Amino acid sequence: MKIKLRNPSREVELAGRKRVKDVLRELDILPGTVLVIRGADLLTADEVVGDGDELEVRPVMSGGSEAK
């Protein structure tokens, strides 16, 4: 499967069927810090993904000055 990552923008490939939570573990990403997106859908941690899937792992953190 193809996985699009951000900050910095890059793409990685992982092989095999696995749960989203295992994909994130392999990428060393805490599940609470990202959205995992497939097309128009958000995926939960127990969703199984596999070859042929294209995922976006989108960070949710924003920051900097305290006045947004």
Add this chain to the structure above:
Amino acid sequence: MKCRKCGAGAVIELPRHNAAFCAPDFKEFFRKQVAEAIRKHRMFTSDEPVLVAVSGGKDSLALWDVLIETGYQTAGLYLDLGIFDYSVESKTKCEAFAASRGQKLIVESVANAIGAPIPEVQKATRRPTCSACGLSKRYLMNRAAVDHGYPVIATGHNLDDEAAVLFGNVLHWQMDPLSRQSPALASTHPKLARRVKPLYRLSERETAAYAFLRGIDYIVDECPFAKGATSIAHKQILDRLEEASPGAKHNFLFGFLEKARGVFEGTEPTVLNECAVCGQVTTGEICAFCKLSDQVKRRRA
């Protein structure tokens, strides 16, 4: 994973609530949390026009979206910080959002107000960028609200933002900021708008999910100056804590608001004056923004 409410397939799990929701029920949960924040802290009524400070990011656009959907009278305020392509893109997102919802967007330029865009302010004053930026935003938000007749400014600060600020303030025992940290700050002067944070009950993952599920086109890339910011380091520490112990951030922030904040409140109310230069509120004679602006103009002269 199934939705806690209807049993359909879930799209998001919320470990701190020990729950998961489908898209429609999550959006409903989100709107209820915003409504509860507004109610609990009497942030504003449906008769009051609300100025929503928008950056083009997920939080502020999600907030504006919920307030519009709920039927509040709103306008957006975009502060153009002049931060390279980041500001160009974020402004475009705000303009597109406002146009798609038929809402008014007020745009103010930091460079016009202070004499230089934010990256130049940092070079001219050697003040940390996020500090000069935060000061300028607070000042310009209030000035715009007062000038345009909005009694209240709503910002997109979420639970993670508030927990990280609290963490930083506790680390250094910043007594004054601790006494002022609140989801709603009342107006204590005719030239000071009320400031409210209706998303303080929602995590940033929840605001990101809401923005995604509502089809909001927001700027995902981070401000180039946020990298290495202390607030980000604090968020990362709290993220690790949350992963090990779901609900840690919520308990930290809500415990403070409900049990501890009062301890830090001073007995003497802060006396506000009008700045001798610009007439906006300040605790001194000349406000911090005018001092910063003067410094920028002198260094660049």
